[in-house]
């Protein structure tokens with residue numbers, strides 16, 4: 193009889209997390225389809241050609257976006273900001289936004305960076321290759337006005353360490369370096385209440401440890417974001433769980449209606465999580481940057497609170 197190799201445990205766990213995340217995305221999709229949101233073939237073709245047009249305009253949009261830095265609040269202009277996990281899905285948008293606000297940006301991740309297929313803004317970022325759990329980050333953080341952590345792991349061999357111990361190390365280094373503000377991209381409390389401890393238990397515990405560390409050292413000068421699902425970019429995937437921007441936006445708009453909010457608020461935690469409006473990755477990035485600039489503080493638990501902080 194074939195035996196399951198130990199190495200596959202991690203894979204199975206990752207698959208479970210991916211499947212659960214896709215389940216949440218599917219719940220979104222189901223709701224969307226029931227209300228007649230399914231796209232017909234012709235609509236799909238139209239969408240594909242409009243998508244090509246939009247993609248062709250991206251360099252222009254990016255230039256305009258960078259140019260709009262003049263109009264943005266300049267609290268971060270010239271200020272050093274360190275982004276932990278700046279090469280990731282959320283982190284890279286945080287770096288891009290910081291560049292647009294005129295900050296001096298350093299990104300730290302184990303693979304370094306810059307990530308592939310990003311714009312010219314990436315050349316303005318200092319991409320550093322370090323493990324936040326083990327490296328001495330004090331020299332990197334010294335002189336920084338803010339540290340933003342977009343570090344996390346889901347479905348890894350040790351999610352409590354990936355989310356908890358790693359962010360604890362980051363917070364300790366930032367405090368030692370005299371950093372003024374700390375921003376943490378955490379996750380919705382509903383994940384912990386959804387009754388899926390067997391899979392998400394270590395993830396939830398890690399997030400709780402990270403938040404406690406931030407509150408302990410940066411009580412009045414921190415921002416903690418607790419988004420549910422974050423969508424964006426061009427791709428769908430199960431591991432890591434990703435939903436493309438064009439689709440996520442439709443789901444967000446639908447689930448943000450009064451009807452769905454009423455159903456969600458009367459539902460058990462798992463369904464409430466599935467029905468809570470997801471957030472666009474650029475909106476999460478803007479809220480995180482608002483925290484770095486001191487324009488937002490505290491813990492933002494809801495979709496609306498995170499949008500309001502942008």
Ligand SMILES: NC(=O)c1ccc[n+]([C@@H]2O[C@H](COP(=O)([O-])OP(=O)(O)OC[C@H]3O[C@@H](n4cnc5c(N)ncnc54)[C@H](OP(=O)(O)O)[C@@H]3O)[C@@H](O)[C@H]2O)c1
Pocket residue numbers: 276277278279280281282283300301302303304322323324325342343344345354358377378379380419420421422423432433
């Ligand atoms: N995506 C969502 O739907 C969602 C929803 C709610 C909350 N969140 C939270 O939002 C945050 C960002 O999520 P994401 O989707 O952007 O994740 P991601 O794409 O996996 O990015 C994580 C980043 O952290 C870096 N990292 C991880 N461990 C590290 C370590 N020990 N030292 C240095 N860098 C490390 C990764 O780079 P390396 O691997 O190269 O080190 C990567 O740059 C996470 O805290 C996540 O839990 C995400």
